[in-house]
Amino acid sequence: MSCPLIANASVIRITRVDGCGRPVCGTDNGFVFDCFASLAMNVNTDEGTDVEYKAANGRVCGFKRGCPSFKGFDTELNFFSFSPEMIEIMTGSPVVLGYDGRPIGFDSCSIQCNSGFALELWAEVLDEEVCDVSGSGDGAWIYALLPWISNGQIGDLEIGSEQVVPQLTGATRAGGGWGVGPYDVLAQDAANTPGPLLTPLGSNCHRRIITTTIAPPEPTCDYTPVAGELCLAS
Template sequence: MPTTVWPSIRSHVVRATKNDACGAPVIGPKSTIVSDGHISIKVSPQFEDGEETAPKNAAGKIAFVDKAQDELKYLNVEIAFLKVDPELFNMVTGQPIVLDHAGNATGIRIGATIRSNFGIETWSDVPGTACGPDGKLYGYALLPWLKDGRLGDFSFENALANFTITARTEANSPWGVGPYDVVLNAPVSPSTTPLAGPLLTPIAADQHIHMEPTPVIYPAPTAGAIALAA
């Protein structure tokens, strides 16, 4: 089978999905939101170093060296935004929304740490590649279960204020193939045209991030959080 090698540049949108305490996407109102107000998404893998054993004999010489395999603990994720999006910030940090006189979400308050659970997706461009039979490719990335989103440092000055959210991934995600159509699925007889559908294989218990190219275009930004249908 041929292998697809693909570069990645830019990031068009971020889609956040509210997860329950066990990491499963929440079906219901105001459970998903798409924003193009981010600046960057930084992912930093965190490993637990395997224990090393190197016993020495009476002459001080190493008898042998054995090192256990390093293990991935989680990924630290840092997302920088160029504007305040109250419902997005609420979804990823759990902090309360501020409403105006008409009941519209206009702000957010930051107080005691609140446990939050959510998933993040983004779509990048795949430069230098010709459109294939299924159309233009995008680089799709999924972090199915993030926890404990926190607001980082920011400042008010004679420059644009950037707002950073940090979180970490969790193993044993029940995301499965996901609630969204993000890749092409095999044609359904009698059709010969592949259709947009969920991931082809479920996210495994020890997998923290999923990346692949897809011709399924990213979703349009939403006006705040919207319902996630079953």
């Protein structure tokens, strides 16, 4: 698969991470959904300072362009589903429970800057080679991982006669303890055996985008568990 074409985004999974960017294991720390409009990953950089040597007669004797510093991605997630579980993981907003102990809403309080989450996105791939003759897979997907997003907050809301599209903003951070992750997202061999990432992201990296032949998880309307080898080792 040399030049895959991205068709459209399919599924997003979010996972709670702790104050050091490590996945938090447990039954109520993940959420999978597909009812979203778009995910923007806007580059945030410091352009650096140009250095210019100008003589008294006005001639430029030397010039060095400033080196930009990459700060990360400012994320904007536009979604439709107002799941309390999803909002709680991404923003730290307290969940409101019903008489049966199930989430029925959430409270908008102060911004929880110490909370964080990882975001994984799958997008369908169009390529004549995605279904090979060996029959070892069911297609291919572009897989994007932002392992540590902080400062999540819901933007302005206007509820009227048209569809409501809330927006959640956040900012990526480098480093963290995602490692190879707690999920099976990548083939480990020619038989398409599912497994975790083969290598962790570098300490100064904010995002990874790869092609995978492991299908995305199914969307739910409830928390999903975070388990796997990473959790067993922690």
